Amino acid sequence: MNKTAKSSKTGAIRTRNTRNILVAAEHEFVLYGYKGTSMQAIADRAQLPKANILYYFKSKEKLYIAVIEGILELWKAVFGEIKEEDDPAEELERFIRVKIDMSFKHPRASKLFAMEIILGAPHIENYIKTDMRSWLMEKCHVITRWIELGKMEPIDPMQLIFMLWSSTQHYADFDTQVLILMDRKSYKPTDKEQISRALSEIILRGCGLVPSHLKK
Amino acid sequence: MNKTAKSSKTGAIRTRNTRNILVAAEHEFVLYGYKGTSMQAIADRAQLPKANILYYFKSKEKLYIAVIEGILELWKAVFGEIKEEDDPAEELERFIRVKIDMSFKHPRASKLFAMEIILGAPHIENYIKTDMRSWLMEKCHVITRWIELGKMEPIDPMQLIFMLWSSTQHYADFDTQVLILMDRKSYKPTDKEQISRALSEIILRGCGLVPSHLKK
DNA sequence: GTCTATAATCAGATAGAC
DNA sequence: GTCTATCTGATTATAGAC
Numbered sequence: 001m002n003k004t005a006k007s008s009k010t011g012a013i014r015t016r017n018t019r020n021i022l023v024a025a026e027h028e029f030v031l032y033g034y035k036g037t038s039m040q041a042i043a044d045r046a047q048l049p050k051a052n053i054l055y056y057f058k059s060k061e062k063l064y065i066a067v068i069e070g071i072l073e074l075w076k077a078v079f080g081e082i083k084e085e086d087d088p089a090e091e092l093e094r095f096i097r098v099k100i101d102m103s104f105k106h107p108r109a110s111k112l113f114a115m116e117i118i119l120g121a122p123h124i125e126n127y128i129k130t131d132m133r134s135w136l137m138e139k140c141h142v143i144t145r146w147i148e149l150g151k152m153e154p155i156d157p158m159q160l161i162f163m164l165w166s167s168t169q170h171y172a173d174f175d176t177q178v179l180i181l182m183d184r185k186s187y188k189p190t191d192k193e194q195i196s197r198a199l200s201e202i203i204l205r206g207c208g209l210v211p212s213h214l215k216k
Numbered sequence: 217m218n219k220t221a222k223s224s225k226t227g228a229i230r231t232r233n234t235r236n237i238l239v240a241a242e243h244e245f246v247l248y249g250y251k252g253t254s255m256q257a258i259a260d261r262a263q264l265p266k267a268n269i270l271y272y273f274k275s276k277e278k279l280y281i282a283v284i285e286g287i288l289e290l291w292k293a294v295f296g297e298i299k300e301e302d303d304p305a306e307e308l309e310r311f312i313r314v315k316i317d318m319s320f321k322h323p324r325a326s327k328l329f330a331m332e333i334i335l336g337a338p339h340i341e342n343y344i345k346t347d348m349r350s351w352l353m354e355k356c357h358v359i360t361r362w363i364e365l366g367k368m369e370p371i372d373p374m375q376l377i378f379m380l381w382s383s384t385q386h387y388a389d390f391d392t393q394v395l396i397l398m399d400r401k402s403y404k405p406t407d408k409e410q411i412s413r414a415l416s417e418i419i420l421r422g423c424g425l426v427p428s429h430l431k432k
Numbered sequence: 433g434t435c436t437a438t439a440a441t442c443a444g445a446t447a448g449a450c
Numbered sequence: 451g452t453c454t455a456t457c458t459g460a461t462t463a464t465a466g467a468c
Contacts, residue, residue: 013451033335036251038443049453054445111334114389118327118334119249121392128396136397153421159414162394166386167379173330176337178378180344181352198375205369206422229433254461257439270463 017073018056020046025067030108033115068116071109072131079135084145088152089209093200094162100196103172104187110172126202136161158193160189162206167199234272236262241283247325249331250280284332284339287325287428294318296352300361304368305425309416311380316412319388320403326388352377369424376423381416 005116024045039060043050057063078098082091103110116124136158143157171178171187179186197213204211240261244253255276259266269295273279294314298307319326332340352374387394388401395402413429420427 007390030334031336033251033331035247035249039445040443050444051453052451053447056453060444060446093242115249115331115334117390117393118246118331120247121396125392125396128393132393133397150218152361153417156410156414158398159411160418162386163383163418165384166390170378170382174333176341177333177344177348180337181349182374194372195375198372199379201369202371202376202379202419202422204422205424206418206420208421211334255463256461266462267435268433271434274463276462298460 004091014056017046017048018053021048021053021056021063022070024032024069026070026108026112029064029067030111030115034119035148057075065123067112071106072124072127074106074114075094076131082139082142084142084149086142088143088146088207089204089211092204092207095211096168096197096200096203099168100171100192101198103168104192107172107175110169114173128138133143143195153206155207160203163203167203171195226410230272232267233262233264237264237269237272237279238283238286242277242286242324244327245280245283246327246331250335250337281339283328286345286401287329288340290325291329292321292347298355298358300358300365302361302422304362305420305427308380308420308423308425309428312384312416312419313412315380315384315386315410316415319384319386320408323388326385330385330389369422371423376419379419395413 006138021042025037025042027045028041032041033035038055040050042145043053044061046053050179053063057066080094113124116122119172140157143160146152147157175187197211200211201214203215219330241258243261244257247253248257255269256266258279259269262269269279296310296314302416328431329340332338337344355377356373359368359376361374362368363370391403413427416427417430
């Protein structure tokens with residue numbers, strides 16, 4: 001009984017500390033890159049002694065991988081399914097909205113993922129080969145069916161999906177550049193809506209579809 | 217006379233070494249990031265003693281900045297002008313082709329630039345605020361004029377340009393991911409044409425324009 | 433101009449007290 | 451479980467011989 005009470009309490013501290021460390025690590029890794037981040041800096045941000053970080057995560061690399069895995073979980077939880085019975089315009093528009101939303105809500109996750117890929121995806125090659133690949137293939141298949149059913153113009157499904165990814169992630173990964181060019185300190189709440197709309201308009205019309213705000 | 221001959225010869229070695237170092241540095245920085253790259257690794261790749269690198273460039277950071285500046289020069293040399301008398305379809309298509317060409321020819325330049333921006337653009341903030349910003353404003357102005365003249369659909373010029381940038385750079389910055397997903401080791405010569413065409417088709421149609429390969 | 437040897441610093445990891 | 455003190459190795463940069 002005593003033991004149970006003790007360990008559950010300890011577990012709570014453990015959970016809280018682990019979470020703090022992961023958040024702090026994500027911040028630092030995005031600010032300075034993997035090598036440029038010191039365990040000391042993560043410890044300072046998490047307000048814990050450096051040795052504790054290495055107590056919870058055995059090494060810097062294991063901590064980094066844990067951060068990346070958290071991001072993959074977040075990714076997976078968000079992307080819904082599409083079916084050939086669905087309306088392409090609605091689904092593409094929804095996808096753009098969700099991804100822009102992610103870019104605004106979790107810019108650091110997007111950036112860390114981007115850096116990982118730019119540096120050759122050493123830690124997530126397997127994820128790309130399996131989960132991401134099968135997700136993409138499914139989507140390509142549905143889009144191909146939509147085209148066969150005459151629901152949209154015949155375009156390369158894979159390039160379309162790459163375009164959806166890149167044009168939405170741009171607002172997270174390159175926010176520094178985008179904000180300087182827009183002469184802003186940070187995004188405004190209304191930006192999300194305006195950008196989603198602009199992207200939807202170009203991409204949907206590009207597929208021979210009509211975005212909802214232009215219907216009727 | 218002697219002195220001139222000597223210095224010109226020395227200058228030649230200097231030029232060659234400088235070039236070698238810059239190329240080697242670009243490779244290493246893209247592979248391992250700024251902090252993850254050691255001067256030793258650059259020296260090894262350039263086949264020079266480590267101290268020589270620091271003789272030519274006074275510090276690691278100065279070398280990094282030199283690499284970045286080389287990339288900016290490359291960028292500037294490529295992007296042409298557009299005028300309101302020009303045909304939007306032709307110009308957008310040309311721009312996409314040129315940028316995809318850059319992505320295939322200089323993927324490392326694109327990646328290094330991307331990493332720099334993701335990490336907060338500490339070394340190129342000024343470039344973005346001045347050169348890049350004025351370039352963007354000019355282009356936005358011409359596109360606005362095109363819209364006023366009824367040459368294309370009314371879309372947000374800035375988001376259009378961001379989309380052109382992001383969707384083309386994606387093939388350089390994320391080549392690792394793209395190639396794994398396409399189940400390839402490297403891009404084929406025909407990919408460039410196919411991708412340019414797919415992007416042009418979606419984006420031009422998205423602007424209410426007709427891509428050249430669909431005309432008539 | 434070129435290169436060897438070395439100084440000075442800082443990182444990740446660990447041992448061991450509490 | 452938590453934290454202080456320390457070890458080990460690597461890195462940038464420099465001093466000085468050639």
